[in-house]
Amino acid sequence: xxxxxxxxxxxxxxxxxxxxxxxxxxxxxxxxxxxxxxxxxxxxxxxxxxxxxxxxxxxxxxxxxxxxxxxxxxxxxxxxxxxxxxxxxxxxxxxxxxxxxxxxxxxxxxxxxxxxxxxxxxxxxxxxxxxxxxxxxxxxxxxxxxxxxxxxxxxxxxxxxxxxxxxxxxxxxxxxxxxxxxxxxxxxxxxxxxxxxxxxxxxxxxxxxxxxxxxxxxxxxxxxxxxxxxxxxxxxxxxxxxxxxxx
Amino acid sequence: xxxxxxxxxxxxxxxxxxxxxxxxxxxxxxxxxxxxxxxxxxxxxxxxxxxxxxxxxxxxxxxxxxxxxxxxxxxxxxxxxxxxxxxxxxxxxxxxxxxxxxxxxxxxxxxxxxxxxxxxxxxxxxxxxxxxxxxxxxxxxxxxxxxxxxxxxxxxxxxxxxxxxxxxxxxxxxxxxxxxxxxxxxxxxxxxxxxxxxxxxxxxxxxxxxxxxxxxxxxxxxxxxxxxxxxxxxxxxxxxxxxxxxxxxxxxxxxxxxxxxxxxxxxxxxxxxxxxxxxxxxxxxxxxxxxxxxxxxxxx
Numbered sequence: 001x002x003x004x005x006x007x008x009x010x011x012x013x014x015x016x017x018x019x020x021x022x023x024x025x026x027x028x029x030x031x032x033x034x035x036x037x038x039x040x041x042x043x044x045x046x047x048x049x050x051x052x053x054x055x056x057x058x059x060x061x062x063x064x065x066x067x068x069x070x071x072x073x074x075x076x077x078x079x080x081x082x083x084x085x086x087x088x089x090x091x092x093x094x095x096x097x098x099x100x101x102x103x104x105x106x107x108x109x110x111x112x113x114x115x116x117x118x119x120x121x122x123x124x125x126x127x128x129x130x131x132x133x134x135x136x137x138x139x140x141x142x143x144x145x146x147x148x149x150x151x152x153x154x155x156x157x158x159x160x161x162x163x164x165x166x167x168x169x170x171x172x173x174x175x176x177x178x179x180x181x182x183x184x185x186x187x188x189x190x191x192x193x194x195x196x197x198x199x200x201x202x203x204x205x206x207x208x209x210x211x212x213x214x215x216x217x218x219x220x221x222x223x224x225x226x227x228x229x230x231x232x233x234x235x236x237x238x239x240x241x242x243x244x245x246x247x
Numbered sequence: 248x249x250x251x252x253x254x255x256x257x258x259x260x261x262x263x264x265x266x267x268x269x270x271x272x273x274x275x276x277x278x279x280x281x282x283x284x285x286x287x288x289x290x291x292x293x294x295x296x297x298x299x300x301x302x303x304x305x306x307x308x309x310x311x312x313x314x315x316x317x318x319x320x321x322x323x324x325x326x327x328x329x330x331x332x333x334x335x336x337x338x339x340x341x342x343x344x345x346x347x348x349x350x351x352x353x354x355x356x357x358x359x360x361x362x363x364x365x366x367x368x369x370x371x372x373x374x375x376x377x378x379x380x381x382x383x384x385x386x387x388x389x390x391x392x393x394x395x396x397x398x399x400x401x402x403x404x405x406x407x408x409x410x411x412x413x414x415x416x417x418x419x420x421x422x423x424x425x426x427x428x429x430x431x432x433x434x435x436x437x438x439x440x441x442x443x444x445x446x447x448x449x450x451x452x453x454x455x456x457x458x459x460x461x462x463x464x465x466x467x468x469x470x471x472x473x474x475x476x477x478x479x480x481x482x483x484x485x486x487x488x489x490x491x492x493x494x495x496x497x498x499x500x501x502x503x504x505x506x507x508x509x510x511x512x513x514x515x516x517x518x519x520x521x522x523x524x525x526x527x528x529x530x531x532x533x534x535x536x537x538x539x540x541x542x543x544x545x546x547x
Contacts (some may be wrong), residue, residue: 012336109333112300113348246501
């Protein structure tokens, strides 16, 4: 694990990844275990239908599919909490990798070894991508396993696609760390008319606008997220190439 | 004569704060060069410019004949560097850290690394976080020397008070010099630089004040003498002696500053009954003042 910067970075995060994985799997399991009682609870659907649609837009999205397995997954996991968790993971990872307090101190040592700066950035990004994919893998396994256990009819393939979409979103934010502002743009856009035209510019729209859980991945949205991640990476590369490394 | 390091008009400003100003510096291949100056004078800034950790505001610096900016990776391959503020990966053991850094260099001769560790008394199995400052310093020295680089750039390498370690460090520098390799080290300790180096450059407030052979500097060294006599002596006995100034008489004690040889003062004192002689090494500030007040020919 000490062969290169990528593996060393993964090694540094192995413990952190383990705990994130355990936490995420536990949360997913608990959420899905609630599904049967949620599905069979009399009168709940009626109550939800009476909520103001602005509230629904902010926290759930589409009322019509609220009680289907996919609707449940969408609202309970994919709409808000899971993407935020993934973004928190990559934002912490991306923030710590080069400009974190620890990394800054040891950067002197690293950058005076025969390795180009763009290589360091690329390898750290690679480590972040692999770690996020691993976290996505854990999440997917937990979801697929528990959904079988609670007899929830949803295709593992669709779950994988939705998970991949989360991973891409998180990677985009890992590269730019702009999570909160952009999230609010998406969630509030249906409520605040003035923001409506910008709705489709939000990374959150690219992530979930086409509802990968129901319809599968939208290639344009995948490309947009990838473009954002890679564009931010390119900025990282350029900026780090030029930057003075502070003592 | 090839140069291991060459700065031309090298300038670095940090916003409004001064870094270094129009520095011209030449370090020859195969010499041990001491870069002497008080803290904050710009020693570390110069070193970080040479290693492309920071970019110059103006001017350029060449390392081993290569451009510090354009050929940074090639330079790093051939240079060993000890940072002044050493930060290592706390979660690794000493051995793991050295393996990792060796891997980044595409491998080094491991028996030599073990040899260095043994001589310095450095543990490979302890986690860096649990090491004392002195032991971290040892790991820092090993990673700088382990690939037998052509040029060693050592930022304040002799901070440790451990005399045994200083001795090993002097040996390492001597071995590097015997191999024809170059050592560039910074220090704020004049005695240390005098002991190790062939030449020294003196830096003050971001400017290179003087470059001098250590032997030549010793010949012109400033010393404070304090001579205690058994009874008061006539002050005329010590005025107008060559190289002697600032003569002060107080009861039976004569204080004076001597540049170069102390022979004349000792001979003048020998005519009276001497109880004690105390000699103070000059501090850096006085060495600088000697340069400022002295011959301007040495001012770069």
